[in-house]
Amino acid sequence: AQKVTQAQTEISVVEKEDVTLDCVYETRDTTYYLFWYKQPPSGELVFLIRRNSFDEQNEISGRYSWNFQKSTSSFNFTITASQVVDSAVYFCALSSNSNYQLIWGAGTKLIIKP
């Protein structure tokens, strides 16, 4: 069975702090895909990143960075120097060639206080 666990239900930090959102996944497939989406209060799900299982390179995009570790089945997301606009619910999701549907984590609500 496939599963995504986001153990942090809610995180609250003060602006400019760094924050890491955890994502742990389970799958028996050797080829799979991991995603992060952001959902601000407006409701739209915004795609942030996709990582393929055969590409373990970490990625940095501005203040955002992602740490993919197959050894621990984790795909963590770090925001550096957080800003109020980063406040949102963040979802981690998994898919694979045996199940093209997205398997979603429960989401982490991130609150950035000014």
Added chain:
Amino acid sequence: DTEVTQTPKHLVMGMTNKKSLKCEQHMGHRAMYWYKQKAKKPPELMFVYSYEKLSINESVPSRFSPECPNSSLLNLHLHALQPEDSALYLCASSQPPGPLFLTQYFGPGTRLTVL
């Protein structure tokens, strides 16, 4: 700017009404999806269309009826809904699943309230 648009943004309807949600994508994708999302929960897949044909129906009640008139449009017809159907309805699009799973891009959603 999102390339998946949804109308209306908000909808309030009675249990005897018939209404439709509309979704349009401008990315040349050939797969489109309907999701339902309740508050503080992740999205739940309802329907998938691939090349304008219904490929997945996740045991959704018949009061929800999808339609895909062409490759860029997706409708969700609503009839005799229940108050528990109140939710955010999200549309998404992607290239159809194949050798590579490609990313789904979501619209802004329709907030539906059933009275």
